[in-house]
Amino acid sequence: MTTFLxxxxxxxxxxxxxxxxxxxxxxxxxxxxxxxxxxxxxxxSASALKSNKMMQYRIFFQAIAILIVVLILFLASGK
Incomplete structure (x- = not known):
């Protein structure tokens, strides 16, 4: 499970x-x-809107990465 995470x-x-x-x-x-x-x-402009959308995606992926780290630490502390 930890390897998958x-x-x-x-x-x-x-x-x-x-x-x-x-x-x-x-x-x-x-x-x-x-x-x-x-x-x-x-x-x-269209370019500015795309840049803003990329910022939103970056924040989303960073949140996912943080949640995965928290989950890994939680599972590791239970052993």
């Missing part, structure tokens, strides 16, 4: 890194676009 933890950590890098790339693309075109008052 360890594999899930590694998968969650990889997901956090992948989503973080993707969000960072989208953020930088949005910043570059805004620097070229200036701030638009028509609301957030």
């Amino acid at each position: 360890a594999i899930l933890l590694v998968a969650a950590m990889i997901a956090v890194v992948v989503v973080f890098v993707r969000g960072l790339v989208l953020f930088l693309a949005n910043a570059t676009e805004e620097a070229k075109n200036g701030n638009s008052l028509s609301g957030p």
Whole structure:
């Protein structure tokens, strides 16, 4: 059971890194676009919305990783 949880933890950590890098790339693309075109008052761009969604996914995957760590520690303390 602990091995399965360890594999899930590694998968969650990889997901956090992948989503973080993707969000960072989208953020930088949005910043570059805004620097070229200036701030638009028509609301957030599609790139900014995608970057925000990546931030939400990153927080979600981090929460899953923390819950898995808590579960592993809980199971390890019971032995």
